[in-house]
Amino acid sequence: MTVPALKAKDYKSGIKAVWCPGCGHFAVLSALTKAMAHLGLVKEEVAVVSGIGCSSRLPAYIDTYGFHGIHGRALAAASGLKAARPDLTVIAAGGDGDGFSIGGNHFLHACRRNMNMAYIVMDNEVYGMTKGQASPTTLPDWSNSKMTPHGTGIPSFNPAAIALAAGAGFIARGFSGEPSELTRLLVEAIEHPGFAFVQVLSGCVTYRPDQKLWKEEVHPSESDLPTDDPVKAAQIIQAGDGKATGVIYAKQFPVWQPENRTDSKLNTIEKEFLL
Amino acid sequence: MTVPALKAKDYKSGIKAVWCPGCGHFAVLSALTKAMAHLGLVKEEVAVVSGIGCSSRLPAYIDTYGFHGIHGRALAAASGLKAARPDLTVIAAGGDGDGFSIGGNHFLHACRRNMNMAYIVMDNEVYGMTKGQASPTTLPDWSNSKMTPHGTGIPSFNPAAIALAAGAGFIARGFSGEPSELTRLLVEAIEHPGFAFVQVLSGCVTYRPDQKLWKEEVHPSESDLPTDDPVKAAQIIQAGDGKATGVIYAKQFPVWQPENRTDSKLNTIEKEFLL
Amino acid sequence: MSEAETVTIESVEEFLVHAMELEEASYEHYEELADTMEVHNNLEVAELFRKLANYSRLHAEEVHQRAANLALPTITPWDFKWKCPSAPEAFCMDDADYLMSSTKAMEIALFNEIRGRDFYQQVADNSSSEAVKKLAIEMVEEENWHVEMLREWQASMQEEQPQEDLDPPNMPE
Amino acid sequence: MSDSSKQATSQSYSVAITGSGGSGAVTTGRILLEAAAQCGFQGLMTRSAGPQIRGGESAAMVRFSQDPVECMGDEYDLLVGLDWRNIERFADELPLSDKSLILSDPAAGEVPALLRSNGADILEVPFKKFASGLPGGRLNMVALGATALVCGLDLKALETSVKAILGNKGEGIVETALLAVRLGYNHDHRPRITLEAPGKSADHWSITGNQACGVGALRGGTRFVAAYPITPASEILEWLAPRLEKLGGSLLQAEDELASINMIIGASFGGVPSLTATSGPGLSLMVEGLGLALVSETPVTVVNVMRGGPSTGIPTKSEQSDLNIAIYGLHGDAPHLVLAPLSIRDCVFTTQWAVQLAEHLQTVALVLSDQSLGQSQAIIKAPPQRELSLARKVEATPDAEYQRYAITPDNVSAMSLPGTAGGMYTADGLEHNPRGTPSSMAVDHRTQLNKRLHKLEDFDFGEDWADVEGDGRQCIITWGSSTGAVKEVAGWLLAQGSSIKIISIRLLAPLQHDRLKDLLKDMEKVLVVEQNHAGQLFHYLHAEGVLPVSAESLAQPGPLPLRPGRILRALGGGG
Amino acid sequence: MSDSSKQATSQSYSVAITGSGGSGAVTTGRILLEAAAQCGFQGLMTRSAGPQIRGGESAAMVRFSQDPVECMGDEYDLLVGLDWRNIERFADELPLSDKSLILSDPAAGEVPALLRSNGADILEVPFKKFASGLPGGRLNMVALGATALVCGLDLKALETSVKAILGNKGEGIVETALLAVRLGYNHDHRPRITLEAPGKSADHWSITGNQACGVGALRGGTRFVAAYPITPASEILEWLAPRLEKLGGSLLQAEDELASINMIIGASFGGVPSLTATSGPGLSLMVEGLGLALVSETPVTVVNVMRGGPSTGIPTKSEQSDLNIAIYGLHGDAPHLVLAPLSIRDCVFTTQWAVQLAEHLQTVALVLSDQSLGQSQAIIKAPPQRELSLARKVEATPDAEYQRYAITPDNVSAMSLPGTAGGMYTADGLEHNPRGTPSSMAVDHRTQLNKRLHKLEDFDFGEDWADVEGDGRQCIITWGSSTGAVKEVAGWLLAQGSSIKIISIRLLAPLQHDRLKDLLKDMEKVLVVEQNHAGQLFHYLHAEGVLPVSAESLAQPGPLPLRPGRILRALGGGG
Ligand SMILES: Cc1ncc(C[n+]2csc(CCOP(=O)(O)OP(=O)(O)O)c2C)c(N)n1
Ligand SMILES: Cc1ncc(C[n+]2csc(CCOP(=O)(O)OP(=O)(O)O)c2C)c(N)n1
Ligand code: SF4
Numbered sequence A, B: 001m002t003v004p005a006l007k008a009k010d011y012k013s014g015i016k017a018v019w020c021p022g023c024g025h026f027a028v029l030s031a032l033t034k035a036m037a038h039l040g041l042v043k044e045e046v047a048v049v050s051g052i053g054c055s056s057r058l059p060a061y062i063d064t065y066g067f068h069g070i071h072g073r074a075l076a077a078a079s080g081l082k083a084a085r086p087d088l089t090v091i092a093a094g095g096d097g098d099g100f101s102i103g104g105n106h107f108l109h110a111c112r113r114n115m116n117m118a119y120i121v122m123d124n125e126v127y128g129m130t131k132g133q134a135s136p137t138t139l140p141d142w143s144n145s146k147m148t149p150h151g152t153g154i155p156s157f158n159p160a161a162i163a164l165a166a167g168a169g170f171i172a173r174g175f176s177g178e179p180s181e182l183t184r185l186l187v188e189a190i191e192h193p194g195f196a197f198v199q200v201l202s203g204c205v206t207y208r209p210d211q212k213l214w215k216e217e218v219h220p221s222e223s224d225l226p227t228d229d230p231v232k233a234a235q236i237i238q239a240g241d242g243k244a245t246g247v248i249y250a251k252q253f254p255v256w257q258p259e260n261r262t263d264s265k266l267n268t269i270e271k272e273f274l275l
Numbered sequence C: 001m002s003e004a005e006t007v008t009i010e011s012v013e014e015f016l017v018h019a020m021e022l023e024e025a026s027y028e029h030y031e032e033l034a035d036t037m038e039v040h041n042n043l044e045v046a047e048l049f050r051k052l053a054n055y056s057r058l059h060a061e062e063v064h065q066r067a068a069n070l071a072l073p074t075i076t077p078w079d080f081k082w083k084c085p086s087a088p089e090a091f092c093m094d095d096a097d098y099l100m101s102s103t104k105a106m107e108i109a110l111f112n113e114i115r116g117r118d119f120y121q122q123v124a125d126n127s128s129s130e131a132v133k134k135l136a137i138e139m140v141e142e143e144n145w146h147v148e149m150l151r152e153w154q155a156s157m158q159e160e161q162p163q164e165d166l167d168p169p170n171m172p173e
Numbered sequence D, E: 001m002s003d004s005s006k007q008a009t010s011q012s013y014s015v016a017i018t019g020s021g022g023s024g025a026v027t028t029g030r031i032l033l034e035a036a037a038q039c040g041f042q043g044l045m046t047r048s049a050g051p052q053i054r055g056g057e058s059a060a061m062v063r064f065s066q067d068p069v070e071c072m073g074d075e076y077d078l079l080v081g082l083d084w085r086n087i088e089r090f091a092d093e094l095p096l097s098d099k100s101l102i103l104s105d106p107a108a109g110e111v112p113a114l115l116r117s118n119g120a121d122i123l124e125v126p127f128k129k130f131a132s133g134l135p136g137g138r139l140n141m142v143a144l145g146a147t148a149l150v151c152g153l154d155l156k157a158l159e160t161s162v163k164a165i166l167g168n169k170g171e172g173i174v175e176t177a178l179l180a181v182r183l184g185y186n187h188d189h190r191p192r193i194t195l196e197a198p199g200k201s202a203d204h205w206s207i208t209g210n211q212a213c214g215v216g217a218l219r220g221g222t223r224f225v226a227a228y229p230i231t232p233a234s235e236i237l238e239w240l241a242p243r244l245e246k247l248g249g250s251l252l253q254a255e256d257e258l259a260s261i262n263m264i265i266g267a268s269f270g271g272v273p274s275l276t277a278t279s280g281p282g283l284s285l286m287v288e289g290l291g292l293a294l295v296s297e298t299p300v301t302v303v304n305v306m307r308g309g310p311s312t313g314i315p316t317k318s319e320q321s322d323l324n325i326a327i328y329g330l331h332g333d334a335p336h337l338v339l340a341p342l343s344i345r346d347c348v349f350t351t352q353w354a355v356q357l358a359e360h361l362q363t364v365a366l367v368l369s370d371q372s373l374g375q376s377q378a379i380i381k382a383p384p385q386r387e388l389s390l391a392r393k394v395e396a397t398p399d400a401e402y403q404r405y406a407i408t409p410d411n412v413s414a415m416s417l418p419g420t421a422g423g424m425y426t427a428d429g430l431e432h433n434p435r436g437t438p439s440s441m442a443v444d445h446r447t448q449l450n451k452r453l454h455k456l457e458d459f460d461f462g463e464d465w466a467d468v469e470g471d472g473r474q475c476i477i478t479w480g481s482s483t484g485a486v487k488e489v490a491g492w493l494l495a496q497g498s499s500i501k502i503i504s505i506r507l508l509a510p511l512q513h514d515r516l517k518d519l520l521k522d523m524e525k526v527l528v529v530e531q532n533h534a535g536q537l538f539h540y541l542h543a544e545g546v547l548p549v550s551a552e553s554l555a556q557p558g559p560l561p562l563r564p565g566r567i568l569r570a571l572g573g574g575g
């Protein structure tokens, strides 16, 4: 199929985002559409699947097929879609609450299952949509939510470490404040054959104004990354400050996809019941 | 309170197990009651909480308080119980399907939350109770289940790796074929302040007769374990064959337990609504 | 941008691709700001961003016309030779606030325009190609004109301090 | 739909075979059923077992007839005891009368008083002694031979069946079994009953209800299944997995039911008719996903194989107690389809219809099968293929005006499938306007609520909504697996010259009010029969305003099957 | 229970204040309500907003009266426009009549035709101009002053309220606000209405329904909460978290709703009264857990704050559409408690009662609040403490015969709590015998089904099951938040000399059949009023056989509130 050269903005739906001005998710939207343009994806052959949260509003703003599902189930819906329609480029997206709290189990198993799709988590260490409660990635001493008035007191969830332990073959960290690099990461993630996980530090101006400091704290990862050695990757992730961007780990594993053979007829199958 | 010296068998309820003769879970029951006797636990101050599966039948066979809940939710019920009743010794138990498939999310978050409880997973790499389907720990090429006639094709779930990445402070592996060592591991797990995870290789004679070979394959872990270095633990877990027994990782993190202060009266609190 | 290392662009084609990306990104960015301001009922500022977007669009069209008969190379989004995290005139997102005043919006615009100008200036300074230099200087001049115009607007505006929104946020889902 | 009106009554024979761990009661039953099938009978086999995972006490119940067999009847004609260990655990599942016969081995000890109390005859055959005369001989095969003789089944057919069922165990085993079977068969008893054997039929199927649901799913076009194992639904999945992939489809074993329901929603959004199967606890976990499918108008079908509830309940036993959750279990105003197969054979059609209705109406279809249908083996007439002109309305050439949730005359909007240029939209579980853009405006909410309601209410479901038989001023309304016993009662009454109308509802939601009311007008007596504690159908029919105030309810929870005699008593007012 | 029969009718004044992002409409409304409270009025404030997180268009609706205010009435007496941006998004939430007044700023442009169409008067006040005269002056404060004057509220009270509500913003802000308020107040308009101010009352509370549920939970003895945030329930949790821990309890933020329901089951098994709060999607995820609590007889309470459904639906708007799932949403035969608070004030008692009933009856209690109760601010008379003699039956000295699920006269079995010697047992979601040992025997199933049913059916719930008021041959049955509007209608009718009976059901399940039937006999007209699409209560009452066939349904889905006038029309047959 010949692909007319589309620009990033051609991948935007024109529906105006309800996000707060200044929200990091805008940059993710922009980087993702740039990545799509760069890859020359045919719009109708792409589906963006999400859960519920501010971040999960993403699909509506993109002019591809989209599915805005229920809280925590983006990866499940995306996996079903990809299993049934291997021809599509499937991108799952959502927030840290959606993906790591209620959706944690699907995250584990999607990493393991290694279907060919990208998963973008816009991590703002907070539940934006429900007014600022602590999420799994929130640091234990953040005490600005009334639901956890002394902070959660629980060490925060390390998405890259979990993804690695669960068997993901592509793990990257991006930052909404570095949209060009983010575009590159997303391109690589979409191109990676298998499950590609991108954690995007995407600040919430409304409930986490402190995240404006991320501009100073985020830095490119130092080492000679990506590595394809899981032990090294584990070391780097454990030792890191969680603010280093880049592809951390990239390794090709067999991609799981059900075989869609067609070598029988229903009539034939039904014969088995004859005496 | 003075504790009368109880024997392991005093911790058994007398209800006859429905397990298949030869099932590994018998050894877990026996090791657990031995561990209880060794620790001199007061029976009524212990609660064993489980989900659904052959393994999850455990509580009924133990003469402590027990809760046989629903599939996958043992850790949630155990966490609630411990939060409300910090005085109890809480032990969660179940199978690989219960804990790592449907219960995966609670496993992740229980590791992170680090409440003071032990979690015993009787891992037979199969769903025994529902007649032998593949579980997350089943190897990808095991094709004896009709639901996955060519095997799952998906790399198996590495419980120790996940527990480590999720932040658990105590990770051990035992074997139903080594009940004495298993007793020791369970004693250590119960004594560990915080969340202690014990994966017990506990063969299913009915659906995994091949696991009779475990007797030959299981071996003590070689290295100078346990370590308290997560990077080293990660290395060992990643490199291992999954059949090495012993405590792999032990490190003390702050234990999470809600404070139960009593410094106000409801009357006083209600005054806030006065104009 | 000013702190960045030297940027060298040696062909007109490469330069035009940069200029095009810069202006288009700027256009899209202002459009997006205008949209969100509209969504958030800050109509004055929305209108201002809309105006700026329009300028950038015109600018981009100009660049397009210049490039009409040239075979332009493709540059991947992350290989552009600016050192800032995105196209020079499309930044400052997290400074955006739905209550921002027109003067604050002007500040953002000026920051962007100046950064754009500085980019062109660096190209002009460092390129060994006369053709590139010439084009770059033209762009610098245009951007300078932009900057001047913005400054004039700014001067004509009343300094406004945005007021804190006393209302609590909503919870849409 | 139904040729089952010629329900087996006196023209049937029923046998229960019991034994403890390893005695092979179930295998004996399977071979007996197969032998009856080889003789041309139709039949049914159910089973019951203790709580042990394997090796517990168990029983196989077999009934066969020249006519369709859709329930077990009231008492067993024949009880065969391989041994009597732990028989008290399920003696109440094995009703006998003074017309019954007990076949027992003196070596197994006396027949328990419990079984003898109704005055059944006892016939002794030394199973064990005979078997021990053969190297490797099994007493259940001796018993099988003796049983087949009592049942009047042909030895040839029996031998064929032994080979068919034990074939994969190796020749040695088959040979020994045949010897043992002959020993039992040639023992000196005469047949107790001689049903005329119709002769092997070329269009009879041997199938379980779970398999039949699988066939229906495939006939309906299902090509993607995601599921999580659960008793008693797993066999649907186990049957489908290897077969789907031969038809270009696939089955994905999910990490849990939350995943499986959302996976099939994703797949269906992609255009592939999708289904899952589960039981109560799994269905509970799916209701949030069902709401999403409903609001996003993504067709999905869920086969719920009911078991004793609530909570984990009694997983191995049948009950019809999930009607409430099936109809009312979604939050919000959430009309959707609920269907129930009326027999094992009907599992094929009802599941097919459900899948195609879901596709056609772009909604959720729930199929309420149950353990007694799902896990019983039946010999039935092959269900004919039915072409239904029901399919998803797809927009192949969307233009700029395309609206995913457009209001149309039939309230079904054409769906644009991923891959279709120009039809891009975002499916949403948030309330939305016709384009699919989230909206909280009253007009959009009302419009879409009406759309989702009326596409169901206004659709003409035709005659398949129920099986209606008989006439008269008395009426039984029933649903699902209870239909078998109800039809047996109707058969008895007909044989006695009295008449009754039977309405077996296949389409439970949307309820076909007008049709039902029409059928019920002028009824003097209406009895609603179902297998649960609360009378869930009874209350539902009242909720929908179709029942006369005088209607009565016969609701009996599991685990015991509803027996025709019980229904007859309820009809007589002696209930 | 109810002093609200003296419902505000003509003796009330209602104001809507609208504005776009940052204009402070909600703050204005809050201060206005507070000022009315300071004058001794009771009142209510609701709000509405666009889809944006912050800075969207929003409106605050305030109504106050000398009597309890439990709904917003039909039209607003006064509409204050801080600006008119995007007003069309929710203009239909702001009904006006020709008796209404619109207060507007000429600088904001013309009053939109939409609002003018009913002939409301327009009064112009230059909010912006006045405000810009003050450094840092806010136009909403000018508008507040002008509004308070029109409402006839005392300036002193207004000033006190400004200080109370803006106090934490710093002195400067308060000072400027006071100046602006005075500017608006001293503008040259006269009060439009003068309600006699009763004078500040020492026993009035300012509280939201969500907070009131929190108070009720604490009064009922709740000391453990596990929950996952969700709109519009989060404020219950946010209010409880810091307060529970002062009372020796705790709140745990769970990873999801599956965890939270199972956590509170675990905690309650440990003997601590436990509760969670959620909304539709979360409740959906909890139904499996609810079944476990029910079968294991572990008391838990779930407050479900309803929002527009189904699926994600309309999260910020109110609807009463979760009655079905609340009553019928569990698989199996699963009777349990369902309650609904009838007003914000009643959230206190109903939640307390629910928690204590759950404890007393060892079962599941669901409390159906909704967004309109939960997120509205009310000025109410402080609800008196009520001591209820309802508590968990605990076995402190179990002996060897102890049976956790023993059959007792009231079908409630004493529970032995962990820590109690000799009382060890295993709670189970599998069907079990009285000891708790899993059983699949018919007799055990039947016994426990009956036990779980009859402990509810046979319990005497007393008079609190409903608020019953008025008399006559016409009757309205309603539930939950619709009660406010229904009571207003009753007030009107009473004022006109006609009479009507109002039954507001607080205890929805188990339904109090006999009491209801008794109340309904001799009724000529019965109207069932509720805020959903399907008429869920109407159908439920029919299912339970308590409604006459002639009963009518007025069911109106969200997001718009049910207005008294609409109900009156339905009563008149003009519905
Ligand atoms: C089952 C269910 N539980 C809870 C919610 C409420 N809810 C909506 S979004 C959200 C969290 C969003 O956080 P995140 O995924 O981090 O996205 P963000 O808004 O921060 O981008 C929650 C808890 C829901 N919609 N459904
Ligand atoms: C919600 C739900 N889904 C599915 C099931 C069916 N089920 C019961 S046990 C089980 C798996 C048990 O496997 P595991 O936990 O490994 O225990 P094992 O029997 O192997 O010891 C399943 C899937 C259920 N009871 N509930
Ligand atoms: S609340 Fe936070 S995450 Fe949500 S749109 Fe606003 S800034 Fe973004």
Ligand code: SF4
Binding pocket: B018, B019, B020, B022, B023, B024, B025, B054, B055, B124, B128, B129, B203, B204, B205, B206, B207, D053, D054
């Ligand atoms: S089926 Fe397997 S796991 Fe279950 S009791 Fe038997 S041997 Fe044990």
Ligand SMILES: [Mg+2]
Binding pocket: A053, A095, A096, A097, A122, A123, A124, A125, A126, A127, A128, A135
């Ligand atoms: Mg977030």
Ligand SMILES: [Mg+2]
Binding pocket: B053, B095, B096, B097, B122, B123, B124, B125, B126, B127, B128, B135
């Ligand atoms: Mg297992």
